[in-house]
Amino acid sequence: MTREKRQTDDDRRFATWGREHGQAVRGYILAMVRRPDLADDLTQEVFFRAWQARRRYREQGNARAYLMRIADRLLCDRGRKAGREINLNEEGWKQIEPIGRTDQPYENILLAEASGELAVALDALSPAQRRVLLLRYYGGLSFTEISQTTKCPLNTTLSHCRRGLMALRKLLVENTP
Amino acid sequence: MSDELSKLERQLWQATAPDAATDAPLDDETALLREGWLAFGQLLEDARPSSDEPFELRPMPRRGSFARRKLVLAVAVAASLLVAATLAWQLGGSWLPVGPLPATEQIARPNTEQPNSERRAPVVEEPQTELAADELKWDDSLDEQIVSIGREVVRVQQDWNGLGNAFSTVDYGLGQIEQDMEDNTL
Numbered sequence: 001m002t003r004e005k006r007q008t009d010d011d012r013r014f015a016t017w018g019r020e021h022g023q024a025v026r027g028y029i030l031a032m033v034r035r036p037d038l039a040d041d042l043t044q045e046v047f048f049r050a051w052q053a054r055r056r057y058r059e060q061g062n063a064r065a066y067l068m069r070i071a072d073r074l075l076c077d078r079g080r081k082a083g084r085e086i087n088l089n090e091e092g093w094k095q096i097e098p099i100g101r102t103d104q105p106y107e108n109i110l111l112a113e114a115s116g117e118l119a120v121a122l123d124a125l126s127p128a129q130r131r132v133l134l135l136r137y138y139g140g141l142s143f144t145e146i147s148q149t150t151k152c153p154l155n156t157t158l159s160h161c162r163r164g165l166m167a168l169r170k171l172l173v174e175n176t177p
Numbered sequence: 178m179s180d181e182l183s184k185l186e187r188q189l190w191q192a193t194a195p196d197a198a199t200d201a202p203l204d205d206e207t208a209l210l211r212e213g214w215l216a217f218g219q220l221l222e223d224a225r226p227s228s229d230e231p232f233e234l235r236p237m238p239r240r241g242s243f244a245r246r247k248l249v250l251a252v253a254v255a256a257s258l259l260v261a262a263t264l265a266w267q268l269g270g271s272w273l274p275v276g277p278l279p280a281t282e283q284i285a286r287p288n289t290e291q292p293n294s295e296r297r298a299p300v301v302e303e304p305q306t307e308l309a310a311d312e313l314k315w316d317d318s319l320d321e322q323i324v325s326i327g328r329e330v331v332r333v334q335q336d337w338n339g340l341g342n343a344f345s346t347v348d349y350g351l352g353q354i355e356q357d358m359e360d361n362t363l
Contacts, residue, residue, distance in 0.1 A: 014237060022232025027225060044235055051237040114223035121220055136193050137218060143186055158185050162210065165192060169213030172220065 010054055018047065021064045025071050028138035031122060032075050032130070042078070046071045068139035069149050072131070124171050129164030132157055 025046055030039035049070050050057070057066065122130055128150075135146050147157040191203060192210035203211060 011237075014234065018232055018234035022234060023225075026232050027221065031221065043232060047234055048237065111224065114220065118220050118224040121217060133193075133217065137221060140195070143189065154186070155182055158182070158189055161189050161193070162185065165189075165210040165213040165217075167213075168217045169209060172216035173212050 010051075013054075014047065014051060017050070017063055017067065021067050022047075024064060024138045025067050028068060028134050029071055029075065031118070031134050031138075033078075034119065034122070042071070042074060046074055049074070065139055065141050065145055068135060068141060072135065072149050121168060121171055124167050125164050126160070128152070129160045129167070132160045133164045133168075136161065 022043065026039055026043040029042045029046070030036060033039055033042065046067055050067060060066075125133065131150060132146055135141050135149060136143075139145075141149065143157055143161065144154060146152075147154045150157065152160075188204075188207050189210065191201070192207050193214050
C-alpha cells in the first residue's frame with residue numbers, strides 16, 4: 001500500500017469516527033468532567049491519541065469501544081493531575097461561562113435545567129458506578145469490556161452497575177412527583 | 178463464571194440494552210433496573226446540547242510534519258554547536274588566565290636572551306636548505322613587538338578588572354547606604 005493511499009484511508013477513517021462517535025465520546029467526557037470547554041479539549045485529545053496510535057489499531061468493528069478506552073484512560077490521567085489545576089467556585093465559573101451554545105433563550109433554560117438535574121443524578125452515584133454506567137451508555141461496551149477497561153473484576157463491575165441503577169431509579173423514578 | 182454471575186450479567190445486559198433490543202419480557206427486578214436506566218438515559222439526552230450536530234474534529238497532523246520538525250530541530254542544534262565551537266576557538270586566547278607579567282616574559286625570554294636554548298635546537302639541527310633555515314630564523318624585532326602587544330593586552334585586562342573592582346566598591350557603598358536608610362541610622 002502506498003503512503004498516499006494509507007494517508008487517504010486514515011483521513012477517511014478518522015472523519016467517519018468523528019462523525020459517528022465524536023458526540024458519544026464527548027458525552028462521556030462531559031458527564032465525567034462536567035465542563036463543556038474541557039470536554040471539547042479532551043475529546044480532541046482522544047482523537048489525537050487515536051491518530052497517533054493508528055498504525056497499531058486493528059479493525060475489529062468496535063471503534064467506539066476503542067475510543068472510549070482511550071477517553072477513560074485520559075480521564076484517569078487527568079484525575080491524577082487534578083490537584084495541580086485551579087478549580088473555580090460556582091460564582092467564578094458563572095463569570096466566565098459562555099452564555100449558551102444555542103442562540104435561543106428558551107432552549108438554554110431547558111438545557112440548564114436538564115444539566116442541573118443530571119448533575120444531581122451523577123452526584124448520587126459513586127465515581128465507580130458513574131464510570132461503569134457511562135461507559136455502558138455512551139460506549140455500548142459489554143460488561144466484560146468495561147471490566148477490562150476499568151481494570152476491575154467482572155463481579156465488581158456488575159455490582160457497581162446494579163447499585164448505580166437502583167440509586168438512579170430511586171432518585172429519578174420514585175422521587176418524581 | 179458462576180451461574181449467579183452470568184445470571185446477573187444477563188439481567189443487567191437486558192436492563193441496559195438499547196431500546197430496540199428489549200422485546201423480550203423482563204422479570205420484576207430487571208424491569209425496575211430498566212426504569213432507572215431509561216430515566217438516566219433520558220436525562221443524558223435532555224442535557225445534551227444540539228444533538229444533531231456531529232462533533233467537529235480539528236485536522237490531524239500530517240505524517241511528514243513531525244519528521245520534518247525533527248529534522249529542522251537537528252539542523253538547528255548542529256548549527257548552534259558549530260557556532261559555539263567557532264566562538265570558543267576564536268575567543269580561546271582571551272580565556273587565558275590573566276596572570277602576572279613574568280609569565281609572558283618567560284615565554285619570550287628563551288628566544289631572545291638564550292638563542293641556543295633547547296627550543297631552537299631542533300630547528301637548527303634539522304637538515305634544511307639554506308632558504309628554509311633563513312625563513313625559520315627568529316626575528317627579534319617582531320618578537321619584541323609581540324611581547325609589547327601582549328603586555329598591553331594584559332595591562333588593559335588588568336585595568337578592566339580594576340575598573341570592575343571600583344564599580345564593586347561603589348556598588349557596595351550604595352548597598353551600605355541603602356541598608357542604613359532601611360535601618361534608620363541616617
